[in-house]
Amino acid sequence: MKKSLLLIAIMFALSIALVGCATTGDLEKVQAQGQQTNAKAEQALKEAQDAKAAADTATVKAADAAERAENAAKLAEERARLAEERARLAEEKVKKAEEDAKRVDAAFEKSMKK
Amino acid sequence: MLRSVKPSVAAYSPQCFIILLIVSLMTLHGCARIKQVQVQYGPFPAYPEEKLERHDFFTPAGEDVVGGMAVIRLEKGDTLPDVARHFGLGTNTVTAANPNVDVWAPEAGQRILLPMRFILPDGPRNGIVINLPAMRLFHFKNRGKAVATYPLGIGTEERPTPMGDMHVTKKVTKPTWYVPASIAADHRKKGDILPPQVLPGPDNPLGEYALYLSKPSYLIHGTNKPASIGLRATNGCMRLYPENIKKLYEQAPVGTKVRIVNQPYLAGRADGIIYLEAHMPFDDLPGDPLEDVYEKLATLERKSSGSIDWSKVRKTLAEAIGYPVPVSKVGPGIDLRPADIVEVNHPHRLLGAPVVPELQIGAWYVWVADKKNEIDAVRLAAMVNHQGPPIPARVLARRAGYRVLAGPFRDKTEAADAIKRLRFDLEIEGRLIAPDRKK
Structure with a gap:
């Protein structure tokens, strides 16, 4: 009886021990899995962050490019306007010079009378 | 054109190809000839300017064109009126032939055209013929076989030179100018009181010689304002350069027919x-x-x-x-190539070009104007210099801009007279500059 009880006790203790061992392994497994998941999550997060950063950079670059293009267009427009203005001023200057010359000539012609 | 000819060449005989080639070459040759006519300022044969005939020409039978064309390279200080006078042309002719050249301040080194070829006016070739739009006088001699031609100044739009047939009634050397009432009134309006008569001398607008015409009050005379030849600036009379009126006076006797015509197109x-x-x-x-x-x-x-x-x-x-x-x-x-255009050398001095005396300490001067631009100052000084009689004027560089200064004048009276003339003739208010007595 004692033997059977002892055996049962041993069996019980062993099973408990064995059960205890299995729980630790599982825990470690879970822990490992958790770590792995964490790492993956971190990796994913990092990747997501990187992707976002890249996307942000691309957006900024695109915005910059658009702004630059807009500025360039504006500058070109401005240059054209300035050139036009300069041409107009030059034309006015030539016209004024011609008028002055005509006036001067008229004054001289008048001075040639008796 | 050659591309369109080429495909058909293979289909035709070699003779046909040769004909086409000749036609093509002839067409291209024609293009080259037209181009040569258009290039007016190419290299021209050199000709001594003193030998260039300005006034006297033979008139070959059946021909209406006399003289030739010339070009000259301008030098610093030249003005178109001075160049015109030297070559027996009016200012109008030189400015019309060189429309983009500054009359008073042309660029040195610039080449200008001297149009010394003239088409004779329509009508009988005897006596004096004056073509008003050309502002040119033609004196036919030797029964029309020779002609002497001179530029002239004529009446303004308000007081135009009359057209028609008349003749020379009287010739006078050193004429006195009896101031017409209309001219005296014009001057009086500006506050300038003219004397009833102006004796011979530098102030006399008739110059040294005058030919009186049968149409009363109209004369062909010299001038004390040579820069006005080629302008409409008289009260109906006709002015010639002093050197030209002398020749006409010598060669046209009393009784010479004078015909004044309007022929702008010849x-x-x-x-x-x-x-x-x-x-x-x-x-x-x-x-x-x-x-x-x-x-x-x-x-x-x-x-x-x-x-x-x-x-x-x-x-x-x-x-x-x-x-x-x-x-x-x-x-x-x-052949329309301008083969008879010659390039004349620039003379040492242009005939009649104003000479501005050196600056003198102790002389009187007149401030004329301050200009920002040098060209404007040069132009103004040239116009003052070309008054009749001339008022010496020069351009002085300043720290900012340029000053036009008239003088030197011997005394205050001479300087004051210049101020008066600047005011009445050019509407410029000059200021008297007295000599610095401390020096």
Whole structure:
């Protein structure tokens, strides 16, 4: 009886021990899995962050490019306007010079009378 | 053109190819000839300016064109009126032929055209013929076989030179100018009181010689304002350069016929080529000169072996550059190349060009104007220098801009007289600059 009880006790203790061992392994497994998941999550997060950063950079670059293009267009427009203005001023200057010359000539012609 | 010819060449015989080649070459040769006519300022043969005939020409029978064309390279300080006078031309002729050249401050080194070729006016070739739009006098001699031609100044639009037939009634040397009431009134309005008569001398606008015409109060005379030759600046009289009136006075006797005409468009023939000379027409003169010239051109075309390029006629009439332009069509035996244009050397000094005396300490001066721009100052100084009689003027560089200064004058009276003339003639308020007595 004692033997059977002892055996049962041993069996019980062993099973408990064995059960205890299995729980630790599982825990470690879970822990490992958790770590792995964490790492993956971190990796994913990092990747997501990187992707976002890249996307942000691309957006900024695109915005910059658009702004630059807009500025360039504006500058070109401005240059054209300035050139036009300069041409107009030059034309006015030539016209004024011609008028002055005509006036001067008229004054001289008048001075040639008796 | 060659590309369109090429594919068909293979289909035709070698003779055909040769014919096509010759036709192509002839066409290209024609293009080259036209181009040569258009290039006016190419290299020209050199000719001594003192030998260039300015006034006296023979008039070959059946020909209407006399003289030739020349070019000259300008030097620093030249003005177009001075160049014009040196070569016996009016200011109008030189400015019309060189429309983009500054009259008073042309660039040194610039080459200008001297149009010394003239189409004789229509009508009998005897006595004196004056063509108003050309502002030119033609004195026919030796029964029309020779002609002397001079530029002149004529009446303003308000007081135009009368047209018609008249003759020389009297010739006078050193004439006294009896101031007409109308001119005295004009001056009085400006506050300038003229004396009733001006004795011979530098202030006399008639100059040294005068030919009185049968139309009362009208004269052909010299001038104390040579820069006015080629301008409409008289009260109806006709002015010549001093050196030209002297010759006319010597050669035209009393009784010489004088015919004053309005022919802005002149057509004529020389060496088988038909020429057209167009001047700016005067709206205030009677007649239909355009119809007359078209008729004359049609007659010339009928009589000649070639034909007229009518598009060139229209262009010449519109441009009115004042010298004869060939209007014949380019064809066999017609060479429009300007072979007779010569390049004359610049003389040491241009005849009659004003001389400005050196600055003198102790002299009187007149401040004329301050200008920002040097060219403006040069122009103004030149105009003051070309008054009649001349008022010496120069340009002085300042820290900022340029000053036009008249003088030196011997005394205060002379300087004050210059101020008066600047005011009345050029509407410039000059200021007296007294000599620095401390020095």
